[in-house]
Amino acid sequence: MTDHPAASTNEARGPAAPRDPENRHEDHQAAEDIIDPPVDCEGQSYRDMIAKSLLSRGNNKRLKAAIEKAKRGEPVTIAYIGGSITHGAGAIPLPANCYAYRSYDLFRKRFASSEGSPIRLIKAGVGGTPSELGIVRYDRDVLRDGTENPDIVVVEFAVNDAGDETRGNCYESLVLKALGGDSRPAVILLFSVFLNDWNLQDRLAPVGWHYDLPMVSIKDAVVEQFSLARDQGGVISKRQFFYDIYHPTNSGHQIMADCLDWLFEVTDRSAPDEEDVLTDKPPLIGNDYVHTRLLDRQNGDRIAQIDTGGFQETDTDLQLAEMDDHDYGTPQFPHNWMHTAGSGEGHFTMTIRSKRLILVFKDSGSSDFGSAEIWVDGKHKLTADPHEVNWTHCSAVILYDEPESGQHTVEIRMAAGSEHKRFTILGFGYVL
Secondary structure: OOOOOOOOOOOOOOOOOOOOOOOOOOOOOOOOOOOOOOOOOOOHHHHHHHHOOEEEOOOOHHHHHHHHHHHOOOOEEEEEEEOHHHHOOOOOOHHHHOHHHHHHHHHHHHHOOOOOOOEEEEEEEOOOOOHHHHHHHHHHHOOOOOOOOOOEEEEEOOOOHHHOOOOOHHHHHHHHHHHOOOOOOEEEEEEOOOOOOOOOHHHHHHHHHHHOOOEEEHHHHHHHHHOOOHHHOOOOOHHHHEOOOOOEOHHHHHHHHHHHHHHHHHHHOOOOOOOOOOOOOOOOOOOOOOOOEEEOOOOHHHHOEEEOOOOOEOOOOOOEEOOOOOOOOEEOOOOOEEEOOOOOOOOEEEEEEEEEEEEEEEEOOOOOEOOEEEEEOOEEEEEEOOOOOOOOEEEEEEEEEEEEEEEEEEEEEEOOOOOOOEEEEEEEEEEO
């Protein structure tokens, strides 16, 4: 059973996902240098802070099963999906000091039966991306197009979803998509926090209560103690926890990992729940995007009728993310369609039968890029401006959301004044 207080549904207002590159350091110290006492990671105050992060133990049947598999020496895969914090922004060096790798390593050390035990990491964090894009990426980046079946999935979008057009529908859909995986993974909701003490926990935690999921709140752990002196129970200052206004330092990432490890420890010593979580109940916010699939240049002709028009080139200057434990960046959405200065005025046209469609296009800080007009079924839908965020980044926008599947035609043409500029269609997320 879950032990939790009533969750507020009043949503705090705050910034959208980071509007600047995820590793830009912004000094938030006072003009004079301030030296904080070192963080005591062994003291009682530190342990008390970590314990406050456990927002909900949740139903432990699936997480206990993964722990027992690890103890038996069987393969266990832990996956993480989220934004730039899950990517590891602020951690130096990123692959080894990000919270995802550190918490995976703590799980391995705590439960693996031997040094060579097959505990594996899947890290699928991409900077500046909300669950609206996460639902498009899930099959590719977490399930690796059906080749992976994680035992544990950590979902971290609490500071990225302010711009989610569905206001939680995509988030709940992503949670249900993960819960419905063939391996019946344990799903853990992780709520990170910005420097201004803001996140979307009030919107997203009710999804966790609804399905009785384990939830870990970094906000609950650290915010209250930020204002306390060391002799009053303060553990770490904001200057020590945050690398910039969005992302944790190495110490911040370590605290995030320790908070997840506390959930692992508490779950290990708790009695197992007999019944599994229930996912066939009516959704709290919505489940309309559970079956979202990725359509790109690699598979598009098998799914839709596509005339690329002037969008014939492939963009190779893409957002990069260090996936898993890699120290190299993986290009995001490499199978794309790009309009260039010499492409002419030909339009990109796609006819597809579906209920819902998400367009993913490239943001860029380069003046070589211009805006594109998006038309759906002969009606102007929006103007896609790649300079709205103004750094190389993946942007997702919903083109239509209908109760029944039908045939739709999407046309993308360069805007007036941008006919000789670049624009990259990274892909689409569709629901049949």
